[in-house]
Amino acid sequence: MEVLRLQNLQKSFGSVRALKNASFALNEGEVVALLGDNGAGKSTLIKAISGVFSVDRGDIYVRGQKVSIRSTRDAMDLGIETIHQDTSLAPDLSIARNLFLGREPVNLKWLGVFAPLDLAKLRDAAAALLKRVGISKKLDADALVSTLSGGERQSIAISRAMQFAAKVIILDEPTNNLGVEETHGVLRFVKEVRSAGHSVLLITHNIHHVFQVADRIIVMRRGEIVAEQTVADTDLLTVESIITGADMSALLKETRAK
Template structure:
């Protein structure tokens, strides 16, 4: 049963004289992978940053689970169940896996001490180990190992596990397969399907249209700060989507493809 978890209505955002987003409207349902496509500068990152609380919006409404919300900072977004995995930058590589998994949400004892409160290290370690097993990271990873010691794919898995652990409603993945090998990319794509099957919604940003067709249920294309297409992945083709992204004529593209 599909239910709407996130709806954007006429969202707009400018930076000085540059209008990065205009009238963006979008819905995401439960258990759905929505691929967000668009050329560089189309406004994908700006949109994601607005949803994940890295910057505000100028106009429009954001509705989560039927309620209009204001997202002022990343913590607001996380509390609403929106977890974002940013491109290459979601983990602190010098910290251990366990410390990364709970970064910003550390379990503490004596919470009245505020930021100086002592970390509940045994609990941190135990929950981290549980999580690593639960999300099916097959290798016997030590929760105390620094992220530095992991491969790119393992790091991405850790970042995605972190998003899953707080039972996020919506997981946003910003180019999660960048800089990954073939095997690791397949791992991440498989992971995305599992996340969906477990009932989470996923917004998946990528440049790789082939990956989109492997995992996405719906494809949303942005161009020049606005949504130009919102189509079901089933029943469309790579060329068609490419044409929408670049704004080129589909016929010309087909001719090009035949020539090369």
């Protein structure tokens, strides 16, 4: 079933056309990798979906319903959670407080922003969540995020997205700056997210990771989607050549011939 559809999205910054005419769809329980060189328009596209800014033209559909996303809050309410590298968590807050940041469980709701946090519920829910997502090392919900490793932080951010039953989870370079083992941890986690029924849009520079977890590949170049293929139907070299625009396989044949 289709969860997210983008139709003819366009966005310009002054004279720069960052998004020319982007259209694609994302299905339930599917991991789609969004690839492209620097400046290809990947960030612009995900910022439009996650509500950082609105597009100049084009439509976004969530489960077949046309929606308008004007703020990050709008996107979250529609079940679209974006996880940016390094910017998703507040290091000076505990894991529990980070998990519920912006959606804190409170008592006496009528007090608005002055309402007291339901600390017991906060801690219990956080502990249950940490257990459910099965983060390998046992983590204390009261531990400060600043004491966690990069991979643990990514896992916390992703589990937070799952917690709020997000339909679409956008991962922006989730394996950047991570060690080999942590990278594998995060990729394994992405597969778990998929088997839990969430859809994932994965933005990355690392094509190897794409082939490990993605079902489908979308390649962008100069603000346009230039290719869309299922992982089974393509290979690393083909994808690489589409990204750069150069025909790598021809190049390879040439060198082999020599």
